[in-house]
Amino acid sequence: MRRLKERRSAPDETVDIDPRAMGALIEQSQDIHRNAMTVTDDSLTEMVESGREARANGEIDPEESRQVAERRSRMMTGAAFGGGLLAAAGIGAALQGLFASEAFAASATDVQILQTASSIEVLAVATYKTALTLPFIGGSSANPVVKAFATTTMQQHAQHLSAFNAAITQLGGKPQTNPDPALGKVVQAAVPGLTSPGPVVALALELEQGAAETYVADVAALSDLNAKKVTASIMGVEAQHASVLLAVQALLNANAPQLITLAAGNVANLPAAAGSVGFPQAFFPTDQARPATEGALS
Amino acid sequence: MRRRTQHNDVLAISERELTVMTEDLDQMHHDIGMPAMNAAVAEWTEKIRTSRRGFLIGAGAVAGGALLAACSSGSSSPTTTAAPKSSPSGGSSSGKLTGDLAVAALAASLENLAVAAYGDVLTAAGAGKLGTVPPAVATFVTTAKGQHAQHAQAWNSAIVAAGHPAVTATDPVLTPVITADFAKVTDVPGAANLALMLENVAAETYQNAISVVKATSSVKVAASIQPVEMQHSAILYFALGQYPVPNAFSPVTGARPLTDYTG
Numbered sequence: 001m002r003r004l005k006e007r008r009s010a011p012d013e014t015v016d017i018d019p020r021a022m023g024a025l026i027e028q029s030q031d032i033h034r035n036a037m038t039v040t041d042d043s044l045t046e047m048v049e050s051g052r053e054a055r056a057n058g059e060i061d062p063e064e065s066r067q068v069a070e071r072r073s074r075m076m077t078g079a080a081f082g083g084g085l086l087a088a089a090g091i092g093a094a095l096q097g098l099f100a101s102e103a104f105a106a107s108a109t110d111v112q113i114l115q116t117a118s119s120i121e122v123l124a125v126a127t128y129k130t131a132l133t134l135p136f137i138g139g140s141s142a143n144p145v146v147k148a149f150a151t152t153t154m155q156q157h158a159q160h161l162s163a164f165n166a167a168i169t170q171l172g173g174k175p176q177t178n179p180d181p182a183l184g185k186v187v188q189a190a191v192p193g194l195t196s197p198g199p200v201v202a203l204a205l206e207l208e209q210g211a212a213e214t215y216v217a218d219v220a221a222l223s224d225l226n227a228k229k230v231t232a233s234i235m236g237v238e239a240q241h242a243s244v245l246l247a248v249q250a251l252l253n254a255n256a257p258q259l260i261t262l263a264a265g266n267v268a269n270l271p272a273a274a275g276s277v278g279f280p281q282a283f284f285p286t287d288q289a290r291p292a293t294e295g296a297l298s
Numbered sequence: 299m300r301r302r303t304q305h306n307d308v309l310a311i312s313e314r315e316l317t318v319m320t321e322d323l324d325q326m327h328h329d330i331g332m333p334a335m336n337a338a339v340a341e342w343t344e345k346i347r348t349s350r351r352g353f354l355i356g357a358g359a360v361a362g363g364a365l366l367a368a369c370s371s372g373s374s375s376p377t378t379t380a381a382p383k384s385s386p387s388g389g390s391s392s393g394k395l396t397g398d399l400a401v402a403a404l405a406a407s408l409e410n411l412a413v414a415a416y417g418d419v420l421t422a423a424g425a426g427k428l429g430t431v432p433p434a435v436a437t438f439v440t441t442a443k444g445q446h447a448q449h450a451q452a453w454n455s456a457i458v459a460a461g462h463p464a465v466t467a468t469d470p471v472l473t474p475v476i477t478a479d480f481a482k483v484t485d486v487p488g489a490a491n492l493a494l495m496l497e498n499v500a501a502e503t504y505q506n507a508i509s510v511v512k513a514t515s516s517v518k519v520a521a522s523i524q525p526v527e528m529q530h531s532a533i534l535y536f537a538l539g540q541y542p543v544p545n546a547f548s549p550v551t552g553a554r555p556l557t558d559y560t561g
Contacts, residue, residue, distance in 0.1 A: 001335045006339045070507070109368070148541075151542075152541070156546035158548075159546040159547070170378075212525055216521045219517055220514050220518045222519045225509055232521070236505065236528035237528070237543060237545065238525075239526070240528050240529060240531070240532040243532040244542045247536065261539065262539045262540065266539065267434055269432075270537075272431070272436065272437045274434045274437070275435060275436065275439075275533070276438060276442075278439050278533040279445070279526055279529035279533065282445040283448070284522045284523070285522075285542070
């Protein structure tokens with residue numbers, strides 16, 4: 001997806017790190033996470049109520065919601081502005097019908113968007129799970145920080161999946177448990193080449209960047225306030241995953257895996273460019289966002 | 299001795315390669331990120347120009363009230379730096395800003411504070427007040443400062459389009475806290491912790507704004523900036539030796555209330 005340069009693979013190399021310290025850090029982060037989960041739980045609880053209201057309006061019409069999704073997709077890319085009003089005026093009766101059940105259709109569209117998000121999370125969990133079976137990611141020869149990152153990130157994606165699917169259920173839709181079909185092909189094609197940390201990091205980066213960009217686009221497309229809140233609470237986390245992977249990738253490509261460590265004082269050893277490699281853009285793009293219905297259930 | 303030499307060699311390679319990569323990424327930013335953002339801002343300002351009473355301004359009381367309610371617990375605050383660069387009103391007619399514009403004004407004041415804070419870090423570092431400053435930290439501060447300046451400009455674009463002066467003030471509630479805390483900072487970790495607080499506050503405020511603002515274009519602007527502040531945080535955590543992605547879900551408990559700017 002990104003214009004990532006081919007770099008030579010870094011040799012497998014372990015670094016000195018205190019596993020207990022790493023464990024403590026993970027534990028701390030999990031405590032913080034539990035606090036953050038409270039906020040998300042509140043959003044999901046609120047969503048239950050709005051979902052009940054949506055369901056009271058009747059069954060979801062997939063075709064109608066697809067039309068709305070397409071309209072929203074155009075809005076996301078900005079194409080609707082400028083010619084949007086004229087185009088809308090041209091569809092007359094159809095638009096009237098759409099507006100007559102706008103809240104209902106919007107809810108169905110939200111479900112599709114959330115199902116696509118779930119499908120991305122399913123794939124992310126599976127990809128990290130596979131990566132962790134590789135000796136240089138999850139085995140004894142792995143960099144401890146990379147291993148901890150892959151493990152924790154997989155868990156975080158599983159939590160994202162649960163949150164998205166809970167949101168879908170509460171809006172009256174079916175949870176998505178299958179991977180995004182288009183991205184799945186990308187992962188499948190990449191698997192044979194996962195012979196060293198570099199390609200694994202590149203693949204993970206592609207998934208994380210795609211997820212983050214999709215959710216950034218989603219928050220502008222979602223109608224349900226709580227679906228929007230849940231998605232907003234996840235998009236920045238995926239961006240952080242991408243940020244870490246950019247830094248790791250840069251250090252691997254520079255043949256400096258020993259600098260991938262959380263050891264105190266390590267920052268003094270980092271090259272100057274490492275200070276900005278993790279946030280290459282002042283504004284997060286959406287050009288790699290996945291189509292809103294890509295992972296939707298038909 | 300030999301090991302040390304090898305280490306330096308590795309770093310020399312790293313520096314060159316990382317510099318090339320950074321240049322690539324910077325180019326990518328101009329190729330991809332900026333056009334997308336420019337489109338969102340153009341959309342935002344066009345709405346205002348074509349309808350001064352449009353929903354950015356008219357969304358007023360409801361949006362403001364919601365943000366206040368959501369953020370009322372976040373007023374106990376943190377940190378550091380410079381004295382306020384201007385009065386809370388910032389020379390703008392802040393009292394007239396409501397709805398999405400009030401959110402934009404608060405956001406601009408937070409961005410101004412971040413720019414000021416990072417500027418003070420650079421000044422202090424140059425004066426030797428922070429001890430030895432690692433090259434990566436210097437790069438981080440310079441780059442993050444530049445991005446925050448761009449964010450401030452983006453937030454201000456809607457305010458200016460609506461006929462108000464740009465917000466040049468720093469968040470009047472946070473600024474004295476930051477100033478006091480920064481006065482106690484004597485080293486790089488201290489400065490990094492302060493920056494981390496500012497980045498998290500900004501990210502949480504914008505995340506909260508996403509569910510408060512009314513115009514889709516406003517949501518787009520907030521959504522394009524929040525992840526970048528989160529990325530700044532991740533790198534700061536890493537620099538501090540802390541796990542870089544501490545939450546599976548980013549919170550909003552530290553979001554600033556509208557009253558920070560509008561009083």
